[in-house]
Amino acid sequence: MARLYHVPLSPFCRKVRLSLAEKKIEVELIEERYWEQDPDFLRRNPAGKVPVLRLDGMILTESAAICEYIEETRPEPSLMPKDAETRAEIRRLVGWFDDKFHQEVTSKLLYERVNKKVTGEGYPDSKNVKAGAKAIKYHLDYMAWLLDHRRWLAGDQMTLADFAAAAHLSCLDYISDVDWNRSAAVKDWYAKIKSRPAFRSILADQIAGFRPPPHYADLDF
Amino acid sequence: MARLYHVPLSPFCRKVRLSLAEKKIEVELIEERYWEQDPDFLRRNPAGKVPVLRLDGMILTESAAICEYIEETRPEPSLMPKDAETRAEIRRLVGWFDDKFHQEVTSKLLYERVNKKVTGEGYPDSKNVKAGAKAIKYHLDYMAWLLDHRRWLAGDQMTLADFAAAAHLSCLDYISDVDWNRSAAVKDWYAKIKSRPAFRSILADQIAGFRPPPHYADLDF
Numbered sequence: 001m002a003r004l005y006h007v008p009l010s011p012f013c014r015k016v017r018l019s020l021a022e023k024k025i026e027v028e029l030i031e032e033r034y035w036e037q038d039p040d041f042l043r044r045n046p047a048g049k050v051p052v053l054r055l056d057g058m059i060l061t062e063s064a065a066i067c068e069y070i071e072e073t074r075p076e077p078s079l080m081p082k083d084a085e086t087r088a089e090i091r092r093l094v095g096w097f098d099d100k101f102h103q104e105v106t107s108k109l110l111y112e113r114v115n116k117k118v119t120g121e122g123y124p125d126s127k128n129v130k131a132g133a134k135a136i137k138y139h140l141d142y143m144a145w146l147l148d149h150r151r152w153l154a155g156d157q158m159t160l161a162d163f164a165a166a167a168h169l170s171c172l173d174y175i176s177d178v179d180w181n182r183s184a185a186v187k188d189w190y191a192k193i194k195s196r197p198a199f200r201s202i203l204a205d206q207i208a209g210f211r212p213p214p215h216y217a218d219l220d221f
Numbered sequence: 222m223a224r225l226y227h228v229p230l231s232p233f234c235r236k237v238r239l240s241l242a243e244k245k246i247e248v249e250l251i252e253e254r255y256w257e258q259d260p261d262f263l264r265r266n267p268a269g270k271v272p273v274l275r276l277d278g279m280i281l282t283e284s285a286a287i288c289e290y291i292e293e294t295r296p297e298p299s300l301m302p303k304d305a306e307t308r309a310e311i312r313r314l315v316g317w318f319d320d321k322f323h324q325e326v327t328s329k330l331l332y333e334r335v336n337k338k339v340t341g342e343g344y345p346d347s348k349n350v351k352a353g354a355k356a357i358k359y360h361l362d363y364m365a366w367l368l369d370h371r372r373w374l375a376g377d378q379m380t381l382a383d384f385a386a387a388a389h390l391s392c393l394d395y396i397s398d399v400d401w402n403r404s405a406a407v408k409d410w411y412a413k414i415k416s417r418p419a420f421r422s423i424l425a426d427q428i429a430g431f432r433p434p435p436h437y438a439d440l441d442f
Contacts, residue, residue, distance in 0.1 A: 046363065047321050058306060062320075064285065065312030072305045084293045085279060091286030099283075100268050142267065 108132025329353025
């Protein structure tokens, strides 16, 4: 069986979990305290990060490389349509969320509020939290603008771009940092993606010391 | 003709330039002062970053999305072999350089020494410069270890992984921050890649206020 070394509130791990679940690849989840840099773990991934996926007798790392590998070896159901233009748009948006959104929002809210406590790095820096709370508004508005033109973020079809975005937002929703009233289009999009079977394991996550708000796992939030 | 909005000392732009040149796609280079956030530029890329490539009547952004698009639409000469395992290894290494190396080395040396001056953000933070100078040693050793097992970074063939690594190292070499005496294997690898016609435009770059060392453009460095 596939095995994923992960942490529950990592958007990069969640993106991989969503891809695996959508493709109906069964996976054993192993929580990895990657910040302790265990030598066995570093042998699996010298970069010292999660996600790390054991699949097809290989060790795969880097969430972008993992998701592309899954797509190439298990093309159905497709999360990357065949035409090069749409694929470029999907990858642009995956980069948008995993790079820009991550830097401006996820690292400022989730990492300050949760990761610092879990890894023993101390208290949230309120300047960062404030910056993240401000930046997420702009990003929700950008998503609303995209969804004004498109059914899903990259076009007519649900793709890896939607999973990248939903992975970040679901982590932030766990700590009540998403204002779903800001845009009806974004809320509808998240309701659609949240109701997919692939999302179930993510909605069942429980992180010790952090209780999610009641709406977190509610499909009619 | 293709048009690339770039800055000369951006490893992400250089990776795209190397891909374009290797595929013999002629391109007009336009220097973009992206930090001034010109509205015309933001319309092309709301993420506000370079590289931005106009190609096939489209605007492409995010260097990973751009390089994959070029590979999919111009497969020869190949920078990504067909088998999924090698492709995963290439993408892992592109992620290694564009994420880990970028964060631990490029942002600590190049951005402190050059970008801060160019964008008027002030003086280098010596703590960062020291950390970058220390981290690059580990990365050169990791490359040496890979090249001990392989002809090129991801295997027997030159790929996008080599271009990602060479893009970062060439920027750092411009400011004399690479100790080529640390590993003969890495130096040989760089000599091979540096002598490719695709590298010529990069070796001819001149940045006002920063003069490269004499060995920068020398193929027998």
